[in-house]
Amino acid sequence: MDGKAHFRNVALLWLVANVIMVPLVVFVFGPGLPPGKGSVEAAGQVTDNTVLLAVATPVALAVLVYMAYALWAFRERNPEVIVDGPPIRGDASVQFWWLVVTTTLVLFLAGYGTVRLLADGSGAGQGPNPIAIPSPPKGTTVLPVQVIAQQWEFTYRFPTYGGVETSNLELPENTLIEFNVTSLDVIHSFWAYELGVKADANPGVNNIAYVTTKGPLTFHVRCAELCGVWHGYMFNSGEVVPRAQFAAWITQQRVQYAPATRTLPPYSKTYFPQPLRRGG
Amino acid sequence: MSTIAVSSGAPRTGWRKLLGFNMLTGIIFGVAGWFIGYSAIGLHIHGAGLAYYSTEAGQNDIAIMLGYLLGVVGFLVGLGFGNYPFRRMLGHPPSLAEHESEEEGLFRYFTLSTDHKVVAKQYMIGIGVFFFVGGLNAMLIRTELLQPNVHVFGANQYLTLVGMHGSMMMGIMTSGILGPFANWLVPLMIGTRRMAFPRIEAFTFWLLMAGSVILITTIFFGGFQTGWTGYQPLGSQGTAGYDAYIGFFACVGLSMTLFGFNLVATIVTMRAPGMTWSRLPIFVWATLGTAVLMLLAAPMLIAALLMAAMDRTVQTAFFIPAAGGSSYLFQNMFWFFGHPEVYILALPGFGIVLELLPVFARKPLWGYRLAVAGMLGIAFLSFFVWQHHLFVSGMNADLRPFYMLSTELISLPTGFIFLCFMGTLWRGRIRFTVPMLFCLAWAFNFLWGGISGVFNSDVPSDTTTHGSFFVMAHFHYTIMGGLVFAFFAGIYYWVPKMYGFNLNERLGKIHFWTMFIAFNSTFAPLFALGFMGMPRRVVTYAANLQALNVWVSISAYVLGLSMLVFLFNVVWSLAFKREPAAVNPWHSKSSEWQLPTPVPLHDFDRIPVFDPDPYPYGVDQVPAGAPAAAPAGGAA
Numbered sequence: 083m084d085g086k087a088h089f090r091n092v093a094l095l096w097l098v099a100n101v102i103m104v105p106l107v108v109f110v111f112g113p114g115l116p117p118g119k120g121s122v123e124a125a126g127q128v129t130d131n132t133v134l135l136a137v138a139t140p141v142a143l144a145v146l147v148y149m150a151y152a153l154w155a156f157r158e159r160n161p162e163v164i165v166d167g168p169p170i171r172g173d174a175s176v177q178f179w180w181l182v183v184t185t186t187l188v189l190f191l192a193g194y195g196t197v198r199l200l201a202d203g204s205g206a207g208q209g210p211n212p213i214a215i216p217s218p219p220k221g222t223t224v225l226p227v228q229v230i231a232q233q234w235e236f237t238y239r240f241p242t243y244g245g246v247e248t249s250n251l252e253l254p255e256n257t258l259i260e261f262n263v264t265s266l267d268v269i270h271s272f273w274a275y276e277l278g279v280k281a282d283a284n285p286g287v288n289n290i291a292y293v294t295t296k297g298p299l300t301f302h303v304r305c306a307e308l309c310g311v312w313h314g315y316m317f318n319s320g321e322v323v324p325r326a327q328f329a330a331w332i333t334q335q336r337v338q339y340a341p342a343t344r345t346l347p348p349y350s351k352t353y354f355p356q357p358l359r360r361g362g
Numbered sequence: 363m364s365t366i367a368v369s370s371g372a373p374r375t376g377w378r379k380l381l382g383f384n385m386l387t388g389i390i391f392g393v394a395g396w397f398i399g400y401s402a403i404g405l406h407i408h409g410a411g412l413a414y415y416s417t418e419a420g421q422n423d424i425a426i427m428l429g430y431l432l433g434v435v436g437f438l439v440g441l442g443f444g445n446y447p448f449r450r451m452l453g454h455p456p457s458l459a460e461h462e463s464e465e466e467g468l469f470r471y472f473t474l475s476t477d478h479k480v481v482a483k484q485y486m487i488g489i490g491v492f493f494f495v496g497g498l499n500a501m502l503i504r505t506e507l508l509q510p511n512v513h514v515f516g517a518n519q520y521l522t523l524v525g526m527h528g529s530m531m532m533g534i535m536t537s538g539i540l541g542p543f544a545n546w547l548v549p550l551m552i553g554t555r556r557m558a559f560p561r562i563e564a565f566t567f568w569l570l571m572a573g574s575v576i577l578i579t580t581i582f583f584g585g586f587q588t589g590w591t592g593y594q595p596l597g598s599q600g601t602a603g604y605d606a607y608i609g610f611f612a613c614v615g616l617s618m619t620l621f622g623f624n625l626v627a628t629i630v631t632m633r634a635p636g637m638t639w640s641r642l643p644i645f646v647w648a649t650l651g652t653a654v655l656m657l658l659a660a661p662m663l664i665a666a667l668l669m670a671a672m673d674r675t676v677q678t679a680f681f682i683p684a685a686g687g688s689s690y691l692f693q694n695m696f697w698f699f700g701h702p703e704v705y706i707l708a709l710p711g712f713g714i715v716l717e718l719l720p721v722f723a724r725k726p727l728w729g730y731r732l733a734v735a736g737m738l739g740i741a742f743l744s745f746f747v748w749q750h751h752l753f754v755s756g757m758n759a760d761l762r763p764f765y766m767l768s769t770e771l772i773s774l775p776t777g778f779i780f781l782c783f784m785g786t787l788w789r790g791r792i793r794f795t796v797p798m799l800f801c802l803a804w805a806f807n808f809l810w811g812g813i814s815g816v817f818n819s820d821v822p823s824d825t826t827t828h829g830s831f832f833v834m835a836h837f838h839y840t841i842m843g844g845l846v847f848a849f850f851a852g853i854y855y856w857v858p859k860m861y862g863f864n865l866n867e868r869l870g871k872i873h874f875w876t877m878f879i880a881f882n883s884t885f886a887p888l889f890a891l892g893f894m895g896m897p898r899r900v901v902t903y904a905a906n907l908q909a910l911n912v913w914v915s916i917s918a919y920v921l922g923l924s925m926l927v928f929l930f931n932v933v934w935s936l937a938f939k940r941e942p943a944a945v946n947p948w949h950s951k952s953s954e955w956q957l958p959t960p961v962p963l964h965d966f967d968r969i970p971v972f973d974p975d976p977y978p979y980g981v982d983q984v985p986a987g988a989p990a991a992a993p994a995g996g997a998a
Binding site for chain 1: 512517518520521587588589591593595596599683684689690693723724725726727728729730731732752753754755756757758759760762763766767770771773774777778780781784785787788789790791792793794802805806809810813816817819820821822823824825826828829830893894895897898899900901902903904949978979980981
């Protein structure tokens with residue numbers, strides 16, 4: 083067989099593999115990709131992951147199909163004798179087209195990622211000066227929630243509800259939430275998995291992440307940045323609930339924590355308490 | 363002995379050798395240095411501690427730092443590194459001591475030797491030991507993760523294990539991977555008898571070992587809880603064990619900087635006649651790229667650690683936000699080193715694989731210039747991507763698209779390497795030897811490492827994968843699946859020339875297949891675990907993830923067993939069934955295989971003159987003007 087025949091075989095096998103795998107990836111694996119469709123941003127990430135996987139699949143298949151074919155077709159059939167292959171040192175057109183194709187893919191991915199990121203921030207922490215601010219669902223306003231991380235727990239403060247600080251998190255459905263994530267001691271990371279939110283908590287920094295909740299949902303919060311001995315125990319769960327239920331819950335929290343709220347420092351973007359311990 | 367003052371008197375023999383400058387003396391001087399620094403000086407310095415956090419009673423970071431510093435100095439002086447400068451200061455003429463480079467026998471491996479082949483073998487054993495210790499740490503980590511709750515180790519022990527595993531693998535094993543190969547091969551490949559700075563070559567090895575001992579001492583000081591990244595201000599808060607982290611990585615950083623400096627100088631200035639840039643073996647190009655990265659990136663690590671050390675000892679507050687510092691500063695400095703670092707771990711693997719591939723495909727390297735461009739492109743771009751480690755940290759939001767683009771651009775030069783790999787196989791005559799199997803596995807594993815990297819580099823996707831087991835799986839696929847597989851390819855390939863014996867092929871194949879299958883069985887499920895929400899470095903996890911974790915742990919044990927197969931192979935082939943290696947068992951056309959086995963003390967009788975082609979496969983078999991031979995089977 084000459085080179086052209088080999089090339090044709092590889093191309094055919096690759097096409098067949100793509101016809102099978104790409105639909106499988108997009109329609110079967112895609113909907114199951116993380117982090118699920120618990121919020122608008124999370125659903126957006128599922129779409130992004132699907133697109134990335136759909137683009138990556140033909141690339142991976144090209145390498146795998148070629149390798150499998152080459153190892154079979156170009157294997158030494160008589161290993162007892164040392165025979166050299168043809169001294170092919172390169173091929174300008176193959177190199178050119180490889181460069182063109184990979185560059186196109188990379189620019190597409192970077193462009194797509196940028197567009198998606200700038201659309202709604204994708205639930206990622208954007209620092210104190212966010213540039214991608216989603217608009218709240220019609221007829222609603224943004225709900226600011228401060229996430230205060232410390233060794234080794236998260237607490238939540240609601241500036242629009244008298245600055246009450248709660249130990250668990252409930253959020254109203256169909257609302258744009260503005261998480262203001264900060265830390266009292268070391269770097270933590272606020273990861274609300276099902277909401278598709280991750281933002282590092284740095285001491286002295288207000289790291290803002292947006293998420294638009296959808297229907298009722300239980301979500302899990304874990305610390306995603308190593309923060310000391312009990313990092314593994316720094317988790318929590320929260321719920322997205324109907325608006326009326328949220329209103330009742332926050333009112334109840336305000337009453338319950340009223341004595342504590344009076345002794346708290348006034349609401350601020352960052353706090354610098356004197357450390358009580360050197361926990362390590 | 364390794365002293366410079368050898369012009370008079372016969373060398374010591376027998377047990378009296380131990381009295382000179384050697385490793386034993388180094389250890390004694392090192393321990394003495396520790397006590398001088400720690401007890402005699404450090405404990406008398408008061409007022410030590412942090413500007414902000416109160417230290418534990420009895421913890422004196424200044425004393426510990428001084429102990430480490432003088433301990434390292436003592437160790438190096440005991441090895442004989444002080445002799446040359448002292449003698450120069452006393453007015454003696456400069457000379458390369460004969461004994462440093464011409465000592466024979468086993469004893470020279472325990473002394474300051476400036477023979478590049480000896481240093482390479484020292485490196486091989488040195489990093490090998492820590493590779494296995496680091497691997498044992500991984501086994502212990504996986505044992506703890508058999509259950510969702512703490513059941514074997516406490517949280518602190520667990521985190522210390524995680525940190526030591528990461529530090530040993532990143533700092534000693536993989537950063538030192540050029541130690542055995544580049545030190546041994548670069549002079550032989552470019553046709554010189556030594557490295558540009560032979561004493562610095564030896565210095566980098568012994569400094570790395572001194573640092574490694576410092577890392578081990580962390581267990582006497584409560585361990586460190588920061589992982590190998592050592593983020594601040596957590597590090598400032600940490601117990602005295604974090605001082606060991608600082609001392610360790612400072613040694614590693616200095617060792618890497620000097621190593622890179624030495625390699626660059628050697629490759630640029632010491633090539634033999636005829637060895638022009640376009641004739642350099644591809645492994646040397648990879649080494650050059652790595653060396654530039656080491657030279658430029660590692661000083662940033664040293665700077666960051668110096669600042670961290672000052673925070674802990676003399677009450678500065680570079681990284682303590684409450685006292686005016688910044689928690690971002692350390693992250694930025696660390697990853698400005700840390701991201702080039704991961705390419706320091708990738709490029710040698712590329713070099714080894716592309717160097718071996720022509721031998722076993724029996725073809726010239728396909729796209730030599732493209733491969734060089736790929737390696738240099740990776741080296742260049744790797745300095746512009748570090749903030750992708752900080753995508754969700756609250757960094758300047760406008761910068762993220764840039765770092766997303768620059769990170770994804772790195773897949774272009776990496777793609778060149780893959781194209782050269784695939785092109786070299788094209789119409790070759792592929793021989794499935796053990797080194798070749800490891801090279802092929804490199805391509806398979808690194809492919810998944812690269813594909814998963816696309817998810818990490820895309821900010822929306824990274825929101826979920828960042829800091830999760832997905833990232834962990836990604837970098838194990840690139841570093842273990844890439845570099846370590848290439849490392850074993852290199853071992854199986856070059857051991858016959860380096861050590862003069864063949865490794866058993868059947869045991870090698872058992873090793874390969876168990877390692878390859880167990881590796882994928884261990885790390886592929888970690889992608890899923892990360893996608894399902896398991897963060898890194900946790901001692902507890904959600905109960906529904908237990909089944910997968912148990913699967914991973916069992917696979918990890920099998921992976922550990924495959925390493926025992928390798929060790930058994932070494933012992934078997936060395937001690938029980940020793941076959942002296944042929945001069946050129948692989949029928950390679952590279953220059954190092956044209957030398958006798960074992961390679962003579964000064965490598966070449968005369969400096970070779972290189973012919974134009976580093977990979978002359980298939981050239982002499984094709985008669986001029988005739989088409990390529992097409993034997994039966996359609997392989998040509």
